[in-house]
Amino acid sequence: xxxxxxxxxxxxxxxxxxxxxxxxxxxxxxxxxxxxxxxxxxxxxxxxxxxxxxxxxxxxxxxxxxxxxxxxxxxxxxxxxxxxxxxxxxxxxxxxxxxxxxxxxxxxxxxxxxxxxxxxxxxxxxxxxxxxxxxxxxxxxxxxxxxxxxxxxxxxxxxxxxxxxxxxxxxxxxxxxxxxxxxxxxxxxxxxxxxxxxxxxxxxxxxxxxxxxxxxxxxxxxxxxxxxxxxxxxxxxxxxxxxxxxxxxxxxxxxxxxxxxxxxxxxxxxxxxxxxxxxxxxxxxxxxxxxxxxxxxxxxxxxxxxxxxxxxxxxxxxxxxxxxxxxxxxxxxxxxxxxxxxxxxxxxxxxxxxxxxxxxxxxxxxxxxxxxxxxxxxx
Numbered sequence: 001x002x003x004x005x006x007x008x009x010x011x012x013x014x015x016x017x018x019x020x021x022x023x024x025x026x027x028x029x030x031x032x033x034x035x036x037x038x039x040x041x042x043x044x045x046x047x048x049x050x051x052x053x054x055x056x057x058x059x060x061x062x063x064x065x066x067x068x069x070x071x072x073x074x075x076x077x078x079x080x081x082x083x084x085x086x087x088x089x090x091x092x093x094x095x096x097x098x099x100x101x102x103x104x105x106x107x108x109x110x111x112x113x114x115x116x117x118x119x120x121x122x123x124x125x126x127x128x129x130x131x132x133x134x135x136x137x138x139x140x141x142x143x144x145x146x147x148x149x150x151x152x153x154x155x156x157x158x159x160x161x162x163x164x165x166x167x168x169x170x171x172x173x174x175x176x177x178x179x180x181x182x183x184x185x186x187x188x189x190x191x192x193x194x195x196x197x198x199x200x201x202x203x204x205x206x207x208x209x210x211x212x213x214x215x216x217x218x219x220x221x222x223x224x225x226x227x228x229x230x231x232x233x234x235x236x237x238x239x240x241x242x243x244x245x246x247x248x249x250x251x252x253x254x255x256x257x258x259x260x261x262x263x264x265x266x267x268x269x270x271x272x273x274x275x276x277x278x279x280x281x282x283x284x285x286x287x288x289x290x291x292x293x294x295x296x297x298x299x300x301x302x303x304x305x306x307x308x309x310x311x312x313x314x315x316x317x318x319x320x321x322x323x324x325x326x327x328x329x330x331x332x333x334x335x336x337x338x339x340x341x342x343x344x345x346x347x348x349x350x351x352x353x354x355x356x357x358x359x360x361x362x363x364x365x366x367x368x369x370x371x372x373x374x375x376x377x378x379x
Contacts (some may be wrong), residue, residue, distance in 0.1 A: 009109050010033045044217060082109075087112060087114065091115075095120065096123070114142075124147045137161060138164060142165060144169065145171045145195070147172070166192045174199065175201060197226075200226055203226035203228065220247075226252060227253055238266040242268070245270060253277060257280070258286035273313065276317045278320075319350060
């Protein structure tokens with residue numbers, strides 16, 4: 001332990017010399033260090049504790065999160081400064097003992113606004129999330145993806161401790177229930193981005209009704225492979241979250257045209273829609289998107305640039321939607337110029353739909369005509 005502490009001290013001293021050079025922007029700083037100190041605006045800096053808070057926070061902004069955590073243990077002055085200035089922290093690099101690390105850090109880093117706890121293997125337990133909720137009341141962005149060990153206790157704690165959440169990723173957290181998610185949305189009503197991919201038990205019509213009722217600012221929602229989601233839930237979203245921009249319904253096998261129709265007429269800012277493997281979707285859903293587009297198309301006198309920047313679908317995945325026919329999808333493609341089928345720009349994804357091979361975007365058609373024209377012209 002003594003050897004390890006000495007090694008860390010030496011590492012910090014070397015880091016100090018490098019970062020002081022970067023932080024000061026003074027090429028002549030090395031000579032100052034070799035003579036026993038660095039002079040900056042009348043202050044001689046010879047040790048870590050001499051660094052002014054402004055420079056300390058600048059140094060913190062230049063190093064990785066692992067170094068920040070190590071530095072917070074140098075002295076009480078460093079700890080206090082880092083705790084006051086640190087707002088973003090990512091612990092995904094921690095492959096072991098992440099739970100204990102969070103328990104020790106949460107009481108220190110109370111000003112955190114962004115916390116990434118994504119894991120390769122499940123480490124987090126409910127007590128660490130409860131610690132976060134107890135101390136980090138300014139938290140806005142939290143990533144708990146793949147936290148298989150967490151239970152509803154975590155969501156209840158976040159509901160009470162982190163009401164300012166605007167972005168929450170709990171994808172792969174398979175133990176959460178829809179009752180706990182419903183409870184969370186009653187308190188965290190500022191949510192704008194929510195990732196529930198793979199949360200089969202939590203993402204149900206009951207939970208989506210609560211989201212539609214409580215989270216009117218929601219802009220992005222991932223419901224990938226949540227097979228208990230049905231039309232009732234999606235329609236509740238459409239009516240309650242009119243600012244929805246991105247919605248992933250891939251693998252939501254129970255939804256029908258009614259869901260897409262509600263989205264088409266209520267969510268006029270929708271830019272990205274995933275319907276992969278939603279085999280109950282038919283031409284009726286495609287034509288509803290087309291009709292909504294025509295109904296809300298901007299006035300013809302708008303400038304060309306404004307027309308290019310206007311609202312409309314820019315990404316659509318209808319792979320494995322085998323009930324769709326070419327005329328309906330072509331009408332959709334013609335109505336939304338940002339949907340491309342051409343090579344390198346596949347924003348309209350149709351893999352697994354062999355009956356849709358004749359559908360092409362405008363630029364793909366133009367490219368085909370150009371290629372066809374060149375040989376004929378050569379003759």
